[in-house]
Amino acid sequence: MSPRKRITMHDHAAEASLFKRRALFTFACVIIMVAILLGNLYHLQVTSFTDYSTRSDDNRIRVLPLPPSRGLIYDRNGVLLAENQPFYSLELVPEKIKDMNATLDGLAAIIEISDEEREDFTKSLKHHRRFKPLTLKSRLSEEEVAIFSVNQHNFPGVEVEAGLKRHYPFGGTLTHALGYVGRINSRDREALERSGEWSDYAGTKFIGKQGIEKFYEPILHGKPGHLEEEVNNRGRSIRTLKVVEPKPGQDIYLTIDLKLQQKAMELLDGRRGSIVAIDPTDGGILALASSPSYDPNQFVHGISGKAYSELLNNRSRPLINRATQGQYAPASTVKPIMALLGLEDGAVTEKTRIWDPGFWQIPGVEHKYRDWKRWGHGWVDVYHSIVDSCDTYFYDLAYKLGITKISEFMTQFGFGQPSNVDIYEEASGIMPSRDWKRARYKQPWWIGDTISVGIGQGYWTTTPLQLAAATAILANKGKRFTPHLMKAMTQEDGTLKTPTDEMPPLVLKNPKNWDIINNAMRQTAHKSRFNDANYTAAMKTGTAQVFSVAQDAKYDADNIDENLKDNALIVAYAPYEKPTIVLAVVLENAGWGGANAGPIARAMLDEYILREPKEQPKK
Template sequence: MQISGRDSNRYQTFTRRAALLAGIQGIAFVALAGRMYYLQVLKTDQYRMLAEENRVSMRLLAPLRGNIVDRFGRPLASNKQNYRVMLISEQTSDVEETLNRLSRIVEIDEFRKRRILRDIARSPRFMPVTVAEGLTWEQFAQVNINEPDLAGILPDVGETRDYPYGEEFAHILGYVAAVSDRDLEKEPREAHRLLKLPGFRIGKEGIERTYDRHLRGTPGSSQVEVNAYGRVIRELAKDPGKPGQELVLTLDLDVQRFAWERVKGESASAVVMDVHSGDIISIVSAPAYNPNLFNMGYPTAEYKKLLESQYLPLLNKPLAGMYPPGSTFKMVVAMAAVEAGIEPSQRVHCPGHYSLGSHDFHCWKRGGHGAMNMHDAIKYSCDVYFYDVARRIGINAIAEMSRKFGLGQTYNFEVPGEKAGLVPTPEWKRAARGEVWHQGETVIAGIGQGYLLTTPLQLAVMTARIANGGHSVIPHITRAIGGELLPLPPSKPLGVSERALQVAQAGMNGVTNEPGGTAYRHRIPDPGMELAGKTGTAQVRRISRAERATGVIRNEDLEWRQRDHALYVCYAPVHEPRYAMSVVVEHGGSGSGAAAPIARDIMHEVLLRNPGGPQARRPETGSGTEEAG
């Protein structure tokens, strides 16, 4: 068969195209084969690892929070089993209906319900969201029984913070609570994964807040197998992480509980400290709140009651309550007078009032005390004596001595919220109020009234510095972190003469241990346990001439907020001081009637238990009232 020229040209063209196509196919095959060899042989280890990482997920686990214990190792804050209920939204077609059914077993108010719905909206649908915590065993069992009818509900047992003594340590320990958006803003970004874990808590107040980073611990991890949607199939490995560090406080559990029982029912505070080391043995504030409820979510109605109470249960009174010190301040004025050259034996006549210009300043004793020297003026709490002395030495001398004894300042105390109080001077008044200082203001400062403000912690420090011979002991409440004892700040001499200190000490001894002293009936009679103290009564309102003319003004006849504050400071034992103490009973009337009996009972308990005993650590030393105080 003969092929024509035209057909021959077509055949040759087809052959070239076929060859070209075959060549392209061959090249493509070689490239594909080469790529497959590269991926399956040369890169096999890398892609095997990537495939494994896509199948296996690493998830953070919240560590156990570190325990807080007292000076003898007894737990004050720890962890306990937490019966809780979680909800996985992808497993229910109607989240709100599920919550409504659950609320028949576990109470879920509208506020809590809105918060749950918000958390669900922010989380992946397969991620469990905490619905209720702190269930009783009966509630938890009921949820488990009804689980088939509660689509998406997952009963679970976790760990939660527990405060076994509730109100008794509330203001010192503080509490933990859920992490808020504001909390996240303060934390480094690398910590956000841990903080966003379901049920994770951080310290919000008190010691829990101060040492939160120490108490958190190191997070662990769980290696789990997941499917393409990220849902957990099984757990492959688990590292529980490292618990938070144990925190040892200087507090004595037994003394704290005794002190709480003694002030419970009052709006009051009490502070006990070691006069040499500065260890806080007990510090209570009443009334208080239940810190466990903050952990689980304080009921709205109950929290509103706390906010509206006139007794201020949320206020940490030993640190942030500020009160005129009243007659407990008279030792400071006496020491300032001695250092200014006034002889303690010099007498001042008290007729019941002190005249300055056209104004009369009254003594709590209407008929007066007669002729008083410095010792008797402290013992009987004579106001007129201290009016006269204050005017003679001036406010600056009083202010200087006040600061030496720890007033008008903070101590960098470990619990947040510490206030500095106020030691007034002419310079302060000019700067703060734009007014000049008047001599009458010096006179009333002499009995701890006027602008002068102190906290119960400061009054305890003042008393400790008198008792320890004039050394600048600093209060603290943390003994050790993670098994390591913390160093004590050095205690330095205040630069006050031995003579001035002896006048203050002898006067306080007279108050409690000499007949006629304002707290003589509230002394400790046990040999070797005698205490030295000083009563104080601080006015919160001005008494009018009309009221004074009618006779004695009784606190119990006044509205609670108008009654005088009752104060008492003391140290013991007298001959070898070891512990100092302050008690303030808000609107309690007189210091001798309301505060002194409480202080006596607590101090007696402290001396019986001697919590400082063999574990004591002593720091190195360096080169107005209208009633009896």
Template structure:
């Protein structure tokens, strides 16, 4: 008998239900994934189409910026003062060099590089953008270019580049006026980024650092161009798709007179000091020399640390523009201005006389303030006080006027503030007052301080440019201009400074101008200009660098050179219709009339007697 077998019945309904649920879940997953895929495709192909197209083109198309040629600089007669010269340089792209120190050690076996050069390159790498080229060596010779080209395969990321560099054909003659261009450093980068102008310098390595080059940087730089190149996956150029030429910088013409500038430098050779000459008819600067000077071409190609430190630490301070940054006691050159103030305020009249026994005392005070002429000038009035430069007369005038009255009158002549000249390196000098001393030193003002100010000494300091600018206002009988270098842009035919005229100084009695100017005319023709074929006006000054005790006589032979007196002079010509005004400051040379006077005569002769020895009309 066959044993009973257990019969299992399949539940088809349950299986069908399970299959259905699994199928639905699978289809949901599939459709969900398809939805995600379609969503991504929609995002890529439609929503982000432009973005990814741009990215693709950026990988395929390379934009190469092209640097514009820098504008040229000319003097007032069209003589070229700053030009661009072709050069070869060795450039490195840091991001393509694996081991920079090792590469530099190998490179110096082929191209001459000193240890100082390598130190400078290493220092320049700090803060430098790795994708922007860095100059390793400038001004390669043809032999050096050939030597490197043969070995270039050994130095990936290093290449020889050709271009134009600034060149100053007159070397140190115009440094403090023109300034110079130099490599863009980290501070320059930060400024350009802050002003949103970095793109303008994408292909430029240099920027104006000082002087005219810095002040008119935007005018001289120009607008960059670019090339659009199609490249392969290795970055090699396949073809040029588009080219846009750069717009070169504009040429500028200055008011400087090269011949007069050369004469000024010649007169200052071997001396420390400054000469500034201005055309009083429009404020144009005819000459501005600061001595000693230095060669700006060294900065264009990157000066070494050793050479720069030598300039920086020099006792003669050649890096300082003495014409606009040197602050000197104006000494007796301000006596005509003080006399004008006394006449205008009726503190004195043309007939007012003062007795000069060789000294002056504050009433009730024993101290004696000495005149430069130890035995005195006797009786002097305002005219003879200017001609003879009588200290006693101006001690008395300052005492009666007060320092605040002096400061208020002298301010409109430009003392105590920058002139607004179109270079950035300028100091304001000091026009002292009671409030100034309290703010500066937290000390009261003493009457003795006023007496020193009365002869342009004490706290009063001014730059040679300020002194020349004030003298121009005096020569113009109150008509004032902002001194400037720019004559015109692109063309030499027009003057582009129509708005540089300031409100004039108007006196209650215009005849006071004539009284002061006539005294300056006599001072000139009584001494240095007595045989000149033209009329001139002049006032000299001698500024003490340190105070001499009351009963001590100054002797230049017994003091160190840097403590000897400074010599100053202001002068203009022709007297009837001034066409040139100048100031001269010579450091530590002694007496103003003896040392600065001949310089003024030589400068005015150079300008006034060019036409076959005949005076300029």
């Protein structure tokens, strides 16, 4: 009997349900995949369009910074003091040069390259990014540029760069006022990065290092621009796409009178010293001369190590700005202000007289404080004390006043503190006090210290600028201005802005005291250097000792070392009725103030007051 055939029953409903679920799952997967694809497309085409577009452009668009041209500097009469001159430099890109030594040898064969230039280049190469150009020679003549251009095909990775470089047409005449610019170094970059200003120096290689150039760097530098150009896969330029022009730095005008500055440097004639002249009507500095000086152009182009070492080790210290950093005992130049304090305090009156036998003693003490006139001046009042510069009078006055009153009063004239002049290179000097000596030397203040301060000696030191500013307050009868070098600056609309910083005036209890002191200074001038002048002037000389002479010893200028000779000083202003110029002169180790600094003061005032109005300075 044959086997029975098995019959399979199909559940069509179940199969249909299973197929439907599988179809829905497959469709859902397709939808999800399409959604993911569309999402990625949206992300690429919309959300990240800018990012990927920029990346694409970076492969074909090169952005080159365009450095701004530096602002020019003029004197108060519009004479150009700092300009920009075209220059050519030889630049090498290390990563494009296969054999650096062979390249350097080949360049030296056609262009004069000193051993020092090559050595400096080699040293800089060790810490330099290989894809950035590095300067081998900073000053190429037009002949050298032409020679290299003919041979450039033999030196891949070497190019001549053209640009503008700072130039100071008057050389060392204005160095300590103008300062100079130099190449940006690592310290400059760190400072710019900390201040968030590094981006403003894209393409810029120079920055202000000293003086006005440094103080007004943000104004003079300007803002960089940029150039966008399309390049091929080899980096060669195809076309320029966009140019954003740089914003040039602002031009500035100084209060400096170039002709007067030139006269000051001529009178100093390389001797160690300083001359400062101020316009008392607004505090503008007319002359800021420090001698000896140096040519700032050598720092712009890159000073050699040997030349810098010579400046640094020079015993006359030409790198120091004596006008603002030199610290000298003011000596008798501050006697008028001491007398003014005595009148204000009531320690003396206009008619008070003392007897001067040629010395003064602290009561109960044997030590004698000698007057410069060994036989004395006899009876002396406030007028004669200034006109004859009687030391004994001021020994006695200082004893009556005490150091606290002296220090507090002199501080109001700017002694012992920065003048806030618009250059960074400034010393504050020393206006001694009890607290100052205890903090500095951990010693008490002795009465003998006060006696020395009474004639502008002892611990008291001042800068020529401080001395001129204090004399300006006397000439102005209490009106005070912050000394400044900036007169005006150019604005975008072409107008000029003149900053003036007037401080609260110094008010006396008895304004007549101003007239007493100024009249005594006028008598001093009439009695000596200005008795035949065509204008009225006021002055006070000073002779500052740089070492102490023993009690019974005699100062012998002919038999001591030059660096131990007295400093010669003078302060003066004119015209007496309405002053337009105040000056201070300091000559180091020159001897007697009246004989040595006096003729310089007379020549300076003659130059400024009697000059022809249309006469212009020469380069």
